[in-house]
Amino acid sequence: MPISVLVVVPGQEAIRESAAAFAEGRAATRDLRDASMPSLLSIDPDVPAVPLGTGRLEDLGIVSMAPDQSPAFAVRATVNVDRVEDVPEVVDGRPVFADPRIAPFATCGSTPALGNTAAVVSQLNVARLTASGRGLDGANVAVAIMDTGINLAFLRAKLPAVRLDVANSWTPSNGATLPGNYPIDHGTMCAFDTLIAAPNATLLDFPILASSVPGGSTVGRTISTAMLAFSQLFTNWAVAFAPGGVSKFAGLVINNSWGIYHPSWDFPLGHRGRYIDNPRHPFNVLVAAMAVSGIDMVFAAGNCGPICADIRCQSRTAGAIMGANAHPDVLTLGGCDINDQIVGYSSQGPSIANMFQQKPDVAAYTHFLGSEAFGAGHPDIGTSAACPVAAGCVAALRTKVSFVTTPPTNLFAQIRAMARAVPGQVGWQADFGHGIIDPDATGMSLGV
Amino acid sequence: MPNKALMTVQSEDGPPTLEVAARQLGVGLDAVDADFGVIAIDPKQGLYSVQVDAEQMPADVAGQEPYRGPFSTPRIEPLGPPKIGAPDESEK
Numbered sequence: 001m002p003i004s005v006l007v008v009v010p011g012q013e014a015i016r017e018s019a020a021a022f023a024e025g026r027a028a029t030r031d032l033r034d035a036s037m038p039s040l041l042s043i044d045p046d047v048p049a050v051p052l053g054t055g056r057l058e059d060l061g062i063v064s065m066a067p068d069q070s071p072a073f074a075v076r077a078t079v080n081v082d083r084v085e086d087v088p089e090v091v092d093g094r095p096v097f098a099d100p101r102i103a104p105f106a107t108c109g110s111t112p113a114l115g116n117t118a119a120v121v122s123q124l125n126v127a128r129l130t131a132s133g134r135g136l137d138g139a140n141v142a143v144a145i146m147d148t149g150i151n152l153a154f155l156r157a158k159l160p161a162v163r164l165d166v167a168n169s170w171t172p173s174n175g176a177t178l179p180g181n182y183p184i185d186h187g188t189m190c191a192f193d194t195l196i197a198a199p200n201a202t203l204l205d206f207p208i209l210a211s212s213v214p215g216g217s218t219v220g221r222t223i224s225t226a227m228l229a230f231s232q233l234f235t236n237w238a239v240a241f242a243p244g245g246v247s248k249f250a251g252l253v254i255n256n257s258w259g260i261y262h263p264s265w266d267f268p269l270g271h272r273g274r275y276i277d278n279p280r281h282p283f284n285v286l287v288a289a290m291a292v293s294g295i296d297m298v299f300a301a302g303n304c305g306p307i308c309a310d311i312r313c314q315s316r317t318a319g320a321i322m323g324a325n326a327h328p329d330v331l332t333l334g335g336c337d338i339n340d341q342i343v344g345y346s347s348q349g350p351s352i353a354n355m356f357q358q359k360p361d362v363a364a365y366t367h368f369l370g371s372e373a374f375g376a377g378h379p380d381i382g383t384s385a386a387c388p389v390a391a392g393c394v395a396a397l398r399t400k401v402s403f404v405t406t407p408p409t410n411l412f413a414q415i416r417a418m419a420r421a422v423p424g425q426v427g428w429q430a431d432f433g434h435g436i437i438d439p440d441a442t443g444m445s446l447g448v
Numbered sequence: 449m450p451n452k453a454l455m456t457v458q459s460e461d462g463p464p465t466l467e468v469a470a471r472q473l474g475v476g477l478d479a480v481d482a483d484f485g486v487i488a489i490d491p492k493q494g495l496y497s498v499q500v501d502a503e504q505m506p507a508d509v510a511g512q513e514p515y516r517g518p519f520s521t522p523r524i525e526p527l528g529p530p531k532i533g534a535p536d537e538s539e540k
Contacts, residue, residue, distance in 0.1 A: 108530070108532070109529060109530035109531070109532045110532060147526065148526060173483055186526040186528045189528070208524075209524070209526055221523055221524050222521045222522065222523055222524060223454075223520070223521045223522055223524060224452070224454055224484065224499060224521035226524060227454075227487055227497065228487065231487040231488050231489070234488060235488055239488065239491060257526060257527050257528070258524045258525060258527060259524060259525070259527050260522055260524060261525060265522045265523050266520050266522040267520040271520070272510070272515050273454075273510075273515075273517055273518050273519040273520050274520055275519070275520045275521075276522070280515075281519050281520070282454060282456055282487075282489050282495075282497045282519055285489050285490055285495065286487075286488075286489045286490065288490070289489065289490040289491075289492070289493075300527040302527055303527050303530045308530065308532070309530070310530040310531050310532075311531045311532060312525070312531060345530045374529060381528065381529045381530070382527050382528045382529060382530060383527050384526055384528040385528075387527075
């Protein structure tokens, strides 16, 4: 098998020309393959030669490293051997060095913010979406933020035109806090990130993760609380049709930046009432029925990625996308940074057994300086941020793409098909899914 | 109401009352969580959900067909800033 190596060779005309051309930013006039090479080694003509002086540490600073004067150069070559262990250390008196694969350091929980809201706006081509005449800006589309609650004053200080529909928001039965008046926290981050691609969308506040839900924080943050909130939206959207109700909107998107970190939070494996791997669990049935009614549901994949998983994952990173986050009728988001690198904590597929396997569907941007809901200078982070960035993309598309002609399953299929592939990608892959969400290309493919 | 069990009930004529749900499940009305109420799961299929005091459930309910529960209502959490560091028993 061919193994890439680096080898130090003496200066020759073709090699000096390669190094000089690279330094001057021009094409070389000689082919590197004209250089004389040690036996067994084939030079890589696409990688320029690098001047090394004599190649000895003790001569550094003494011998010129200019291409026309350097006595020795490093070149990339391949050697054919059966095993890596068979690569010779020296060939014809020339030392052979390893040329190992390298990768960028992963973005993890403690990594500072990478880029900012403007970078995300640019990466998503929001200016093209919202351009005059196209108008994919979320107008007349509602986005329900199923989270810790929204702080409207904080949002208004950053986004003066933000819209919150208080009447169609949800207040827990014994809750004293009005919609839009919750502490600045995770839900406010999600609301901010939703409006990046859909600045004219209308927010609905559904504080299912707030501490003031029935029973207090330890009881309130459960699937049954999510069921109460989802069912209210479902009834108002598809059953009640009350004047002024949520059915007045052209589209309804639900953002879900929440999930379960470990199976130990659920009934034991094999129990018929278990949630995380059971399409017949009432919440998963409810999600399926809501999708049929035209509601677009977007879920975060989770923060149990293999490189730097959240400690609540208890080191379990396989089959980590669970429950409704792995439902076939929802759009599931992995997270990448603004340099198009997957973030190390983004949960990877395939999903837990019995649920839809090819999750996440796509990736969206996270880990950027956005809302600063967690404090000045702190990034919008987690697949929690990627999820509302994508929910905003969906809302932007729903401005002109009807759920009647293009129901959620069709819209999500188109989003997958038009996702921007990462280098080397062929089909679905475990980290990015089908690629990075591209609302501009998706809209164009749908004729809007 | 501690130890609540999530159950499903069937009704072809719209949402059932708490009384009807209690009767279907074979429990007293006081065992059904009135605050939770009757939740629409898939109205076109006549499927609804209620929460019931687990201690008042009939012993054979889990063996009935079709399976109506109990279904789990596990804890959920925001997928926000990843927690890093050594595992903590309180996180399990």
